[in-house]
Amino acid sequence: xxxDHPLKKTTKGGAAAGLRGRIWIDGKEGTFLGYGRxxxxxxxxxxxxxxxxxxxxxxxxxxxxxxxxxxxxxCSRPLVESATGGKGGGGxxxxxxxxxALMLFWEFYADxxxxxxxxxxxxxxxxxxxTAQTGGRG
Amino acid sequence: xxxDHPLKKTTKGGAAAGLRGRIWIDGKEGTFLGYGRxxxxxxxxxxxxxxxxxxxxxxxxxxxxxxxxxxxxxCSRPLVESATGGKGGGGxxxxxxxxxALMLFWEFYADxxxxxxxxxxxxxxxxxxxTAQTGGRG
DNA sequence: ATGCGTAATATACAACAGGGAATAACGAAA
DNA sequence: TTTCGTTATTCCCTGTTGTATATTACGCAT
Numbered sequence: 001x002x003x004d005h006p007l008k009k010t011t012k013g014g015a016a017a018g019l020r021g022r023i024w025i026d027g028k029e030g031t032f033l034g035y036g037r038x039x040x041x042x043x044x045x046x047x048x049x050x051x052x053x054x055x056x057x058x059x060x061x062x063x064x065x066x067x068x069x070x071x072x073x074x075c076s077r078p079l080v081e082s083a084t085g086g087k088g089g090g091g092x093x094x095x096x097x098x099x100x101a102l103m104l105f106w107e108f109y110a111d112x113x114x115x116x117x118x119x120x121x122x123x124x125x126x127x128x129x130x131t132a133q134t135g136g137r138g
Numbered sequence: 139x140x141x142d143h144p145l146k147k148t149t150k151g152g153a154a155a156g157l158r159g160r161i162w163i164d165g166k167e168g169t170f171l172g173y174g175r176x177x178x179x180x181x182x183x184x185x186x187x188x189x190x191x192x193x194x195x196x197x198x199x200x201x202x203x204x205x206x207x208x209x210x211x212x213c214s215r216p217l218v219e220s221a222t223g224g225k226g227g228g229g230x231x232x233x234x235x236x237x238x239a240l241m242l243f244w245e246f247y248a249d250x251x252x253x254x255x256x257x258x259x260x261x262x263x264x265x266x267x268x269t270a271q272t273g274g275r276g
Numbered sequence: 277a278t279g280c281g282t283a284a285t286a287t288a289c290a291a292c293a294g295g296g297a298a299t300a301a302c303g304a305a306a
Numbered sequence: 307t308t309t310c311g312t313t314a315t316t317c318c319c320t321g322t323t324g325t326a327t328a329t330t331a332c333g334c335a336t
Contacts, residue, residue: 017170019246020162027269028154051312060295075269082313085303089311101268104261108157115253123242130239131165131213189282198325220283223333227281
C-alpha cells in the first residue's frame with residue numbers, strides 16, 4: 001500500500017542504471033498538482049473524506065489538508081469541496097474542476113512515461129557503457 | 139549567479155500556470171546524475187577544484203564532496219579524479235567518463251525541455267480553463 | 277624542513293518539512 | 307439536547323538535509 005510509489009528512488013533490483021522523471025503543474029504559489037496530490041485527489045473521491053483519504057495513503061491529515069488547501073487556493077474553482085458537520089460528520093468531494101485537473105494530469109503523466117521509455121531506448125546503451133564499463137575502449 | 143535555477147519553483151511573474159519537469163539518471167544507490175550534479179561537474183571542470191566549484195555555486199564543500207563521492211561510487215570508472223597535495227594543493231578534474239555522462243545528461247535534459255514545450259502546447263488551453271476559469275459554463 | 281592550498285573527514289548547528297496529538301467548530305440524526 | 311465523525315487549526319516533536327567549522331593528510335615548491 002503506497003510503498004513503492006514511482007516517487008521513491010529505490011531501484012532495488014534489476015538494472016544498475018535507469019532514467020527517472022517527474023512532472024508538476026505549477027500555479028501561482030509553486031506546485032499546483034503533482035503525482036502525490038493527484039493520488040490524494042483520487043483517494044478523496046474514493047472515500048469522500050480527507051481523513052480517510054489521508055489514512056489510506058499513510059499521510060497525516062494535517063499534510064493532506066495543507067495540500068488540498070494549496071490546490072484550492074491556486075485555482076478559481078476549488079478542486080475539492082468540503083463540508084463540516086452533518087451526516088457522518090461532514091466530508092469532502094471532488095468537484096468538476098477537480099475531475100478535469102486530474103484527467104489533465106494523468107494524460108501529462110502518461111506522456112511522461114512514454115517519453116521516458118523512448119529515452120531509455122535512445123540512451124540505454126551509452127548509459128550502460130558509463131555505469132558498467134566492462135569492455136570499453138578508453 | 140545560480141539564483142534562478144530551473145529547479146527552484148518560482149513562477150514569479152507571467153502566466154499563472156505552467157508545466158514543470160525534472161529528470162534524473164538513477165544508479166544502484168538512487169540518484170546518479172541530475173541537474174544539480176551536472177552543474178557541479180561542469181564547475182569542477184571549469185575550476186579544477188571541488189572547493190572552488192562548490193564556492194562558485196554557493197554550495198558547501200561537504201555537500202559537493204558527497205555528491206562527487208556518490209557519483210563515483212555508482213560507476214566503474216569515476217567521473218571525477220582528485221589529487222591531494224602537490225602543486226596548488228591538489229585538485230579535481232573531470233574524467234572521460236565524466237564528460238560522457240555529462241553529455242548524455244544534457245541531451246536527456248534537452249529532450250525534456252522539448253517534451254515540456256510540446257506538452258504546454260497540447261494542454262495550455264485546458265490548463266488555463268482550470269486555473270483561471272473566467273467564462274466557463276459549469 | 278616549511279609553507280601552501282587542496283582533499284578528506286568529523287562534529288556541531290540551523291532550517292525546514294512533515295508527523296502526532298490536542299482542540300474547537302460544525303450540523304445532521306437520534 | 308446529546309451524540310458522532312469530520313473539517314479546520316494549533317502546538318510540539320522528530321528526522322532529514324545542508325551549512326559552518328575545525329582538523330588531518332597530502333605532496334609539490336621554496
